[in-house]
Amino acid sequence: MDHGQNEPEPRRSGSFSRISSTHSSFRRHSFNRLGSSNYENDDDSVSEAGDIGDRELHSTRYSGSGGAMFSFDATRENVVLPIEEHPIKESQLPTASPTSPEYEECKKELPWFLTYISSRVHLAVLGILGVLTRYLLEKLFGPQVVGATGDHSYMYIDLPPNMVGSFLMGWFGSVFKGDISNFSPELAVGLTTGYLGSLTTFSGWNQKMLELSVDGHWVFSFLGFLLGLFLVAYSFIFGVETAKGFRWAFNRTKLSSKCALSQVNNIMSQVILIVVMVTILGLLWGVSVTLLKKDFNGDSSTSHLWFGCIVGPVGVWIRFYLAQLNGQGLGRTQIMKWLPFGTLIANVAAACIMAAFATLKKSVNDKHFDIVATGMQFGLCGCLSTVSTFIAEFEAMRASMHPWRAYVYAFTTVIISFTLGTLIFSVPVWNKGWS
Template sequence: MDYGHNDCEPRRSGSFSRISSTNSSFRRQSFNFNQSGANDDSDHLSVSEAGDIGDRALHSKRHSGNESGRPVFPFEENLVLPIQEHSFKESHLPTPSPSSPDAILHDKGQNQDCKKELPWFMTYISSRVHLAVLGILGVLTRYLLEKLFGPQVVGATSDNSYMYVDLPPNMIGSFLMGWFGVVFKGDISKFSPELAVGLTTGYLGSLTTFSGWNQKMLELSVNGQWVFSFLGFFLGLFLVAYSFIFGVETAKGVKWVFNKTNLNSKCGFELKNNIISESILIVLMITLLGLLWGVSIALLKRDFESDKSTSQLWLGCIVGPIGVWIRFYLAKFNGKGLGRQHIMKWMPFGTLIANVSASCIMATFATLKKAVKDEHFDIVATGIQFGLCGCLSTVSTFIAEFGAMRESVDPWKAYVYAFTTMIVSFVFGTFIYSVPVWAKSWS
């Protein structure tokens, strides 16, 4: 945002290849990383952080510099994105985007004279509660979509087809990531940064699941359906990628309509209601989290002996937030690279670790369910798979990072990242799940 002349009237700027310094604390601009001004290292760093950067900005703001950022997609050229200036004044690092969770939590994107921030501990509590609440809602939505498109209702997906049961949630979550993770996240953050992060990292990250996708392909391969397994990965990547692109394009159209109708809020109004509205929102979200956990525990106790399907869902709602929190913290490794030399900064290792580890845990419990023939154990194992593993892994962030890499100066890195995630997860899953099933001849 460009708040020149010390007033609260936003002024739009164009697309820049570098960060110019002005007297304002924050400014609006977008960054097209195909421009010649960006160096290779900053491009790598930015591409790796198209999704999440975890809790890093919480510390970087207190200590002197936000070292992260993400390039804006070329189709975002006309969008207005908030940035913080202090660490970019003398560098060529690209603009932090609303897709970076803590860049939203701590770089409010508002003139310091116009908007006050919550105390750090309230921001910390609020962000974690938002992640938990919206993560649970993501689990519930995923369950409903699986049932809706599954064999019992629509019949579009099946456990025995490359149209796997998690495909509709993954497609819808990727589509919504284009809306709330790219185009409108900056606008949502004006009201509540914690809500903006909760919607993307919490809700959409839990609505989509990479571990469930990988496990279904393992189950197809273990039964000898290798062609279906290959098609499941190939078509799955194609469908979620274009769902994300379609989401961005449609949201961009709606954004254009909003801009044409001049539906812009005034800074003075935000100042008047900021602390009060966010404090009320924190109380409401804490209350809602207590209710969701309380109801889930009560329903789990009721259905544990009688209804296997719903018991798994309620347990998934209880443990789901743990997966969201772990993934949020793992995201701090995005853009860090490997070793002291920080090689391969372009690879989002945080998301990669989250997806691979969740896939391995998912495969481990699938193997244990084959070995332990007990209905109660099956409920617990499936609940952990559906909730913890489903929320620890994500397709929405994965595909946002994939899309950013495809638009970078080295688009081949997108496919290296995607195939690395898929191949490593599948190979580990084969050793953990498929080999024991073949060795023991489990049905």
């Protein structure tokens, strides 16, 4: 994030001044974070390291730099400090004529309903692409191809997608999120909340550990959680470090000044982008419905994928709304603001729904129901839960003034999800004697 973000800005009138006010409010709760712990994060702001829902879109759209939550600045090494507000006196601000090009450019805004549609469509499109990527990675590293993961191993089937998504979160959710936000805040949130959130899945991870424990493989279940957390955490760290190295090398080239992304302020450009994304969403849903109809009574191995692509965006949208709880705390006093309750609720809820469908699949012996239930697990639950945001928040807490909070957050998420999953899935399986 630029140092210039705290410098006096030209005076604006009318809607131009409102944009400046929104920029100021955004800077109050955003912060820079780099991988070192030489400087430490603000006590409460770490809970906003991942998603914050609509608050992030609204604040980023009209911020001068387009910087986003958890953004990095390659020119300030080892900084983990909250950005504080520096109020500017009216007497320090030069005036701008309402007829000036600067005023006319900055007052251009999409109507609220088009902004709303744009953000949700970005989330849906990139969420579906995340579901498809997760499916391909599961097949590639699963027993049928590479054989690195399996259903009866602590190297669970969703481990490769979770590692890849966490690595990419280091790139696009940390180091380059501010740059992407300069071009389009909706695209930045779509990439992190939509694509990376749907590429990774906490509910699938939790369910595989439940299935190991229900068969008596408690050691494998424990190792699956422990090894999984270690691998995704270091995937994220590796992503941050490689992205910082790439940015450093890129900034030393002459191309860096020519390839900077500028924010999409032109109304026509924004409308065209919305039309393109709506068209892509229609095509993705259309293809998924067509292929689901074709395979529903035949090949069940891919039917759940197409059903998952149809319902996946619903999971993304719910998680996006829940993200607004991050950084809000509990009650009027807002206690425990450091805990990202939105992400916690999304992951626990998805794990419980996943376990419930797994129980129903064992009690209902029907091929079509199995396709629908598996599709809901893969699409809705997979997109509602997230590992990439979870691990970004975990790492932000580890670099804060209270690193123990990271482990409290991780263990709370795992213990609650696994305990409720045991009650919903394991206990009925043991009682009924299902294999």
